[in-house]
Amino acid sequence: xxxxxxxxxxxxxxxxxxxxxxxxxxxxxxxxxxxxxxxxxxxxxxxxxxxxxxxxxxxxxxxxxxxxxxxxxxxxxxxxxxxxxxxxxxxxxxxxxxxxxxxxxxxxxxxxxxxxxxxxxxxxxxxxxxxxxxxxxxxxxxxxxxxxxxxxxxxxxxxxxxxxxxxxxxxxxxxxxxxxxxxxxxxxxxxxxxxxxxxxxxxxxxxxxxxxxxxxxxxxxxxxxxxxxxxxxxxxxxxxxxxxxxxxxxxxxxxxxxxxxxxxxxxxxxxxxxxxxxxxxxxxxxxxxxxxxxxxxxxxxxxxxxxxxxxxxxxxxxxxxxxxxxxxxxxxxxxxxxxxxxxxxxxxxxxxxxxxx
Amino acid sequence: xxxxxxxxxxxxxxxxxxxxxxxxxxxxxxxxxxxxxxxxxxxxxxxxxxxxxxxxxxxxxxxxxxxxxxxxxxxxxxxxxxxxxxxxxxxxxxxxxxxxxxxxxxxxxxxxxxxxxxxxxxxxxxxxxxxxxxxxxxxxxxxxxxxxxxxxxxxxxxxxxxxxxxxxxxxxxxxxxxxxxxxxxxxxxxxxxxxxxxxxxxxxxxxxxxxxxxxxxxxxxxxxxxxxxxxxxxxxxxxxxxxxxxxxxxxxxxxxxxxxxxxxxxxxxxxxxxx
Amino acid sequence: xxxxxxxxxxxxxxxxxxxxxxxxxxxxxxxxxxxxxxxxxxxxxxxxxxxxxxxxxxxxxxxxxxxxxxxxxxxxxxxxxxxxxxxxxxxxxxxxxxxxxxxxxxxxxxxxxxxxxxxxxxxxxxxxxxxxxxxxxxxxxxxxxxxxxxxxxxxxxxxxxxxxxxxxxxxxxxxxxxxxxxxxxxxxxxxxxxxxxxxxxxxxxxxxxxxxxxxxxxxxxxxxxxxxxxxxxxxxxxxxxxxxxxxxxxxxxxxxxxx
Numbered sequence: 001x002x003x004x005x006x007x008x009x010x011x012x013x014x015x016x017x018x019x020x021x022x023x024x025x026x027x028x029x030x031x032x033x034x035x036x037x038x039x040x041x042x043x044x045x046x047x048x049x050x051x052x053x054x055x056x057x058x059x060x061x062x063x064x065x066x067x068x069x070x071x072x073x074x075x076x077x078x079x080x081x082x083x084x085x086x087x088x089x090x091x092x093x094x095x096x097x098x099x100x101x102x103x104x105x106x107x108x109x110x111x112x113x114x115x116x117x118x119x120x121x122x123x124x125x126x127x128x129x130x131x132x133x134x135x136x137x138x139x140x141x142x143x144x145x146x147x148x149x150x151x152x153x154x155x156x157x158x159x160x161x162x163x164x165x166x167x168x169x170x171x172x173x174x175x176x177x178x179x180x181x182x183x184x185x186x187x188x189x190x191x192x193x194x195x196x197x198x199x200x201x202x203x204x205x206x207x208x209x210x211x212x213x214x215x216x217x218x219x220x221x222x223x224x225x226x227x228x229x230x231x232x233x234x235x236x237x238x239x240x241x242x243x244x245x246x247x248x249x250x251x252x253x254x255x256x257x258x259x260x261x262x263x264x265x266x267x268x269x270x271x272x273x274x275x276x277x278x279x280x281x282x283x284x285x286x287x288x289x290x291x292x293x294x295x296x297x298x299x300x301x302x303x304x305x306x307x308x309x310x311x312x313x314x315x316x317x318x319x320x321x322x323x324x325x326x327x328x329x330x331x332x333x334x335x336x337x338x339x340x341x342x343x344x345x346x347x348x349x350x351x352x353x354x355x356x357x
Numbered sequence: 358x359x360x361x362x363x364x365x366x367x368x369x370x371x372x373x374x375x376x377x378x379x380x381x382x383x384x385x386x387x388x389x390x391x392x393x394x395x396x397x398x399x400x401x402x403x404x405x406x407x408x409x410x411x412x413x414x415x416x417x418x419x420x421x422x423x424x425x426x427x428x429x430x431x432x433x434x435x436x437x438x439x440x441x442x443x444x445x446x447x448x449x450x451x452x453x454x455x456x457x458x459x460x461x462x463x464x465x466x467x468x469x470x471x472x473x474x475x476x477x478x479x480x481x482x483x484x485x486x487x488x489x490x491x492x493x494x495x496x497x498x499x500x501x502x503x504x505x506x507x508x509x510x511x512x513x514x515x516x517x518x519x520x521x522x523x524x525x526x527x528x529x530x531x532x533x534x535x536x537x538x539x540x541x542x543x544x545x546x547x548x549x550x551x552x553x554x555x556x557x558x559x560x561x562x563x564x565x566x567x568x569x570x571x572x573x574x575x576x577x578x579x580x581x582x583x584x585x586x587x588x589x590x591x592x593x594x595x596x597x598x599x600x601x602x603x604x605x606x607x608x609x610x611x612x613x614x615x616x617x618x619x620x621x622x623x624x625x626x627x628x629x630x631x632x
Numbered sequence: 633x634x635x636x637x638x639x640x641x642x643x644x645x646x647x648x649x650x651x652x653x654x655x656x657x658x659x660x661x662x663x664x665x666x667x668x669x670x671x672x673x674x675x676x677x678x679x680x681x682x683x684x685x686x687x688x689x690x691x692x693x694x695x696x697x698x699x700x701x702x703x704x705x706x707x708x709x710x711x712x713x714x715x716x717x718x719x720x721x722x723x724x725x726x727x728x729x730x731x732x733x734x735x736x737x738x739x740x741x742x743x744x745x746x747x748x749x750x751x752x753x754x755x756x757x758x759x760x761x762x763x764x765x766x767x768x769x770x771x772x773x774x775x776x777x778x779x780x781x782x783x784x785x786x787x788x789x790x791x792x793x794x795x796x797x798x799x800x801x802x803x804x805x806x807x808x809x810x811x812x813x814x815x816x817x818x819x820x821x822x823x824x825x826x827x828x829x830x831x832x833x834x835x836x837x838x839x840x841x842x843x844x845x846x847x848x849x850x851x852x853x854x855x856x857x858x859x860x861x862x863x864x865x866x867x868x869x870x871x872x873x874x875x876x877x878x879x880x881x882x883x884x885x886x887x888x889x890x891x
Contacts, residue, residue: 059528079531086532092525094544105543106533139629150529157533360716361724367709368731368771371764375746376738382749426649433646437639453654456866458832459848463862466855468660475660508653566739569832573848583741590745590837603749606742617737 008035009070009160009193011056016065017217018051025051027217029065033161036191038184039222040204043214043240049197050165052214056195057086057163069160080109085154086163090170092150093138099149100125100134106157124152127186144175151183155190162187162194168203180207201241205229213237235355238282245288247322249281249354257281257354260299260322265351279354285314285328287349298344301325303337317343376610383603395604405601408580409608415496415581416564419503423564424557426504427511428519434512435519447516453509462573465502469493496579499571507560514559518552518627548627555623562616566609582609658866665860681857691846694759698842699828702766706774706824707817709767714778715809718787732775735768743768744837759840766828773827774820781816785809830865 011033018026026048033039041049054060056067058079067075074082093102103124107117125131128148138146147167154162167183168176184207187194198204204211205225212222213236221233232238239246249259251273257266259281266273266281273279291298304324305316313331316324327345337343386392398405438446468475469486470493479486491497522545530540568583575584582605589602717725735743747765748756755761790812794804810817832844847865851858 057532059532080534080536082532083534084532086529088525088529090525091523092529094526094529096544096547105530105535109533109535109539153529153533361713361721361728363709364713364728365731367764368734368768371747372731372734372738372743372768375743375750377746378750379742379746426653430646430650433642437643458830459844460830460862460866463851463859464661464866465657467664467859467863468657473660474663475656504653505657562737566741568739568741569836569844572836583739586741586745587837590748602745606739606745609739610742613737613739613742617733 008191010035010068011161011193011195012066012068012071013052013056014066014068016052016055016062016067018048018055018060019063024217026055026062029217029219031212031219031222033193033195035193037209038187038194038196038207040196040198040208040211041214042198042201042204042211044199046216047214048217049199049214051217053163053165053195053197056161057084058082083157083159084161084163085157085159087147087150087154087165087167089166090143090146093146093153095138098135098137099130099141102138102149103153103156105153110157120156124156127155128152128182142175143171144179147171147179148182151186155186155192160193162192164194164196166198167196168198168200176203183207205241211241213240215240232282232353235280235282235353238353243285243326243328245283245285245323245325246280247283247325248357249279251275251277251279251354259347260319262297262299262347264347264349266354267351269354273354273356278357280357282353282355283347283349285326287347287352288325288327288345289348290327290329290333291344291346293342293344295344295346298346300342300344303339303341303343306334306337306339315343317345379603380607380610382600383607385600387600395600396608398601399604399608404580405585405605408582408585409612411496411580412565412582413612415499415503416561418500419507419564420557420560422500422504423507423511423560424515424553427508427556427560428515428553430508431512431516431519435516447513450509450512450516454506454513457506457567458569459573461505462502462570465498465505466493466574469498469501494574494578499574499579499581502570502574503564503567507564510563511556511560514556515552518549518556522548551623551627555620555627558616558620558623562613562620565616566613661859661863662867665856665863681854681860685850685857687841687846687850691841691843694841695829695843698759698762698766699825701760701763702770702828703821703824705763706767706770706820710771710774710778710820711810711817712805714775714782715787715805718779718782719791729775732771734771736772740769740833741837744834747834747838756838759842762831762835762838762840762842763828765834766824766831769831769834770820770824770827773823777819777823778813778816781813781819785812787812 011031013029013031016026016029017024029048029052031039031052041052043049051060055062058077062075066073094105097105100121103121104117107120112120121134122131125134128151130145130148130152133141133145133149138149141149150167164183168180171179180203183196196204196208205228208225210222211225211228213220213228215236221228221237223231228237228241232241235246238244247259249257249264251257251266252263253275254272255266255268257264257273257279264281266279293300299319301317301319303315304318305314307314307316308331309328311331312328313334315327315329315334315337317327319325325345383395384391384393386394399409400406434443434446467473470476471487473493476486493501526544527537527540530544531537535543566583568587571579571581572584572587575581586602586605586609589605713728717728721728743765747761751761755764787809790808791804794808799807830844831842832848835842836845836848847858847861
């Protein structure tokens with residue numbers, strides 16, 4: 001595996017916006033991707049993540065803001081001079097060219113001479129383990145293989161930045177996991193600065209150094225995956241990243257609330273909640289634990305749902321005055337549990353997040 | 358299988374049998390003996406071979422004009438005609454592509470004939486198109502008229518091929534550092550060629566077989582195979598070989614079949630990359 | 633950053649070309665058709681003249697009659713055929729497809745000669761023989777129209793649902809399938825009708841008089857009148873086919889497009 005001949009770059013977006021009349025696809029995005037870092041932009045359809053990526057690539061133009069590579073502004077650089085490798089969601093391989101010719105494409109455009117090109121193509125084929133398919137055509141490959149070729153093609157030109165636009169979305173679930181590991185492995189090996197766009201939070205969390213959660217053209221929070229998970233800055237992030245229960249509650253005093261007849265501590269928020277105000281409290285399934293029915297502080301309910309997920313089982317509990325509460329419990333522990341059984345649970349985290357209703 | 362019997366019987370009797378019958382009779386001489394006599398006038402030089410040449414030339418020229426102009430229009434439409442406007446253009450193309458025949462011929466006579474409106478306007482502007490050898494009732498006239506439906510037919514048939522050029526290919530190409538010219542040279546045009554060739558064959562076949570339009574414009578003045586068949590059938594021309602019309606008809610079938618085989622082959626090539 | 637876009641030069645040049653190739657002849661012919669007697673002024677005189685000729689109505693009626701019959705025969709033949717083909721007869725699909733493409737490959741002229749040679753005398757003595765050939769000529773279009781329509785409908789599912797609820801085959805076809813492929817049926821109907829009304833080649837080679845062939849003969853007497861009616865029928869055909877083309881097409885599944 002050869003390291004990228006270039007030094008890793010810093011990619012910066014400053015105040016990048018994209019307006020279509022009154023519609024703001026992107027609203028003042030500030031983002032810095034450190035050299036060799038893999039940052040994922042995560043969010044639902046229409047949040048602006050793909051727009052941001054395409055602006056970085058040059059396939060779309062920002063209405064305002066600056067793009068910088070290693071501190072140098074490059075807004076005006078034409079797309080084909082930006083030296084960025086891009087992997088698209090699907091169907092981006094040239095169908096009339098073989099795998100080798102596809103990988104070779106960017107090198108020929110740069111007038112790299114024959115021997116060097118040949119060597120580089122071989123290197124790339126080894127990188128993605130597709131040497132045997134060198135002379136195959138894209139339609140003869142599976143979806144996963146096609147994306148690996150797309151990756152090899154993008155990396156062949158030794159780009160300064162690697163851009164990935166939902167590269168796994170069109171693949172089967174099982175293949176997705178494999179390819180995503182491969183992408184991360186290669187990215188780390190080459191030390192290439194990477195921006196990765198996806199709507200799949202599991203994917204983003206699994207391989208990124210940092211994840212930026214976006215909504216309505218704005219970056220809600222950007223941090224390491226574990227921080228995003230444990231300390232979401234907004235309720236949107238809390239419910240988008242990982243699963244969460246949203247339960248109605250009432251503020252009893254400063255920093256405290258009553259939810260489902262239990263008392264909890266509330267995380268400080270920018271504007272303090274007034275006593276007696278109604279809020280929603282956000283609790284992760286793993287922050288709830290099943291207790292004996294005799295526990296007086298517990299909330300009682302009926303088992304309404306049981307979804308076997310492998311090592312864990314998702315249990316849905318119907319409780320009066322609340323939406324269905326989801327818990328994740330080790331499958332062994334709930335083997336004897338049936339739908340309709342009475343059950344009791346408690347909130348086990350020190351502090352929970354609250355949002356205004 | 359049984360429910361399909363009516364269909365097979367119908368096409369067998371009204372489509373296959375006539376073709377077989379005319380082929381058989383083309384090999385029969387004046388006294389019902391088996392002979393190649395009907396084919397000799399075509400194969401040896403003479404007015405009939407000449408007519409085939411003229412027909413082929415007409416097909417070639419109109420197919421070229423139609424395919425090049427049509428491809429150009431198709432590209433512009435795919436790239437710039439979006440949504441509702443695109444749908445309108447589609448239906449207009451469909452209508453024009455299926456036009457032809459006598460009304461079309463008359464229309465052109467009305468516009469470009471010796472007393473035609475456009476002829477008059479051009480004369481007033483100082484350009485007398487009839488000053489030279491031009492007349493709407495000539496080979497050139499037929500080419501003009503055929504273009505009216507060949508171009509839209511090309512647009513109809515070729516548009517899907519252009520629309521099939523994925524945006525991702527262009528974007529991938531440009532992000533890899535290639536120029537637009539390189540993209541077209543290495544990816545775009547190679548992918549389009551089978552469809553273009555196929556469409557060209559289709560236009561060629563259409564130009565070759567067209568009858569009504571040519572007849573309305575040229576009876577007697579331009580030697581075209583379909584027209585000659587018509588005059589033989591009408592009894593306006595008596596030939597030594599009573600079944601000469603049959604051999605001409607079979608000749609047309611042969612030409613059309615070869616061309617359509619080319620079309621089908623080209624379509625298969627194009628489809629290979631779409632999977 | 634503004635880049636030079638090819639858009640306007642392309643759009644303008646293609647519009648100009650299109651105008652020259654299509655609009656000029658159309659417009660010229662339309663203006664011509666309104667020429668008054670003796671070539672002066674504008675009037676409906678030419679349109680009126682044609683209507684008053686002997687043979688206008690008889691030939692028009694003949695054309696209409698034959699076109700309607702052809703349209704009905706097409707439906708009666710093709711709807712059951714196509715339905716069966718897509719349900720149980722899958723293995724015959726390419727054969728039927730090929731047979732329906734043949735009328736495009738075989739020059740109509742050749743088919744006409746073949747008809748002269750092959751058709752039994754009884755048939756050849758009646759103008760109704762044209763009906764059968766109109767159906768054949770329209771086959772490529774009717775096949776496509778019905779096939780496309782049947783593909784977009786979940787045919788198997790509909791049939792299974794209907795049968796499992798206890799309906800007989802004929803009820804299933806009439807009450808479930810036919811409404812579902814309404815647009816395909818209408819398309820096939822209109823196409824056959826339009827083709828038949830305007831068909832000239834076979835009709836004239838087999839020496840029958842329908843509206844198109846009669847028009848050509850009348851043209852030899854009064855070119856203006858013939859042109860008037862040609863323009864009229866051309867515009868009429870445009871209107872008819874536009875109606876077909878603008879018919880709402882049913883999409884069985886809606887596909888979500890991710891931006």
